[in-house]
Amino acid sequence: MIKPNGALVLMMVMIIIAWSPVLPVSANVQASITNKLGGGKNLSLHCQSKDDDLGQQNISNDASFSWEFSVNPWGTTLFFCVLGWESVGNYEFDAYSFARDRVRCENRCAWLVSAEGIYGLNDQTGFWEYVYSWPAP
Ligand SMILES: *[C@@H]1O[C@H](CO)[C@@H](O)[C@H](O)[C@H]1NC(C)=O
Numbered sequence: 001m002i003k004p005n006g007a008l009v010l011m012m013v014m015i016i017i018a019w020s021p022v023l024p025v026s027a028n029v030q031a032s033i034t035n036k037l038g039g040g041k042n043l044s045l046h047c048q049s050k051d052d053d054l055g056q057q058n059i060s061n062d063a064s065f066s067w068e069f070s071v072n073p074w075g076t077t078l079f080f081c082v083l084g085w086e087s088v089g090n091y092e093f094d095a096y097s098f099a100r101d102r103v104r105c106e107n108r109c110a111w112l113v114s115a116e117g118i119y120g121l122n123d124q125t126g127f128w129e130y131v132y133s134w135p136a137p
Pocket residue numbers: 040041042058060
């Protein structure tokens with residue numbers, strides 16, 4: 001049996017504290033994608049980053065898929081998604097890109113998928129912006 005050694009535990013705590021600025025900092029962002037296609041249409045969605053695969057999702061009309069993440073200190077955080085519905089096969093878009101969304105989505109990155117295209121909430125201004133249009137058929 002190993003007895004807990006007070007000095008060792010204290011040293012480990014100090015090492016963790018000393019290293020903590022290196023760990024991903026602050027700012028949790030909540031991202032969400034809502035199906036506003038109407039007409040009872042389902043949306044298929046698959047989002048991922050370099051490190052996380054959020055899995056294949058089927059979203060019914062008016063339902064949402066959301067997740068939270070921390071922005072990495074290197075400014076390279078990127079989540080991209082591939083979606084599909086009736087008229088659109090595989091459409092890829094960025095749900096969060098640090099370069100574009102650092103200010104725009106400081107805490108919240110909300111998207112509405114509609115028949116016209118994809119609207120994104122500018123968390124800074126509170127306005128919905130028309131960001132992605134569907135490719136011409
Ligand atoms: C949408 O999905 C639900 C459950 O997965 C299914 O019952 C329904 O038929 C689907 N609707 C359409 C229009 O495909």
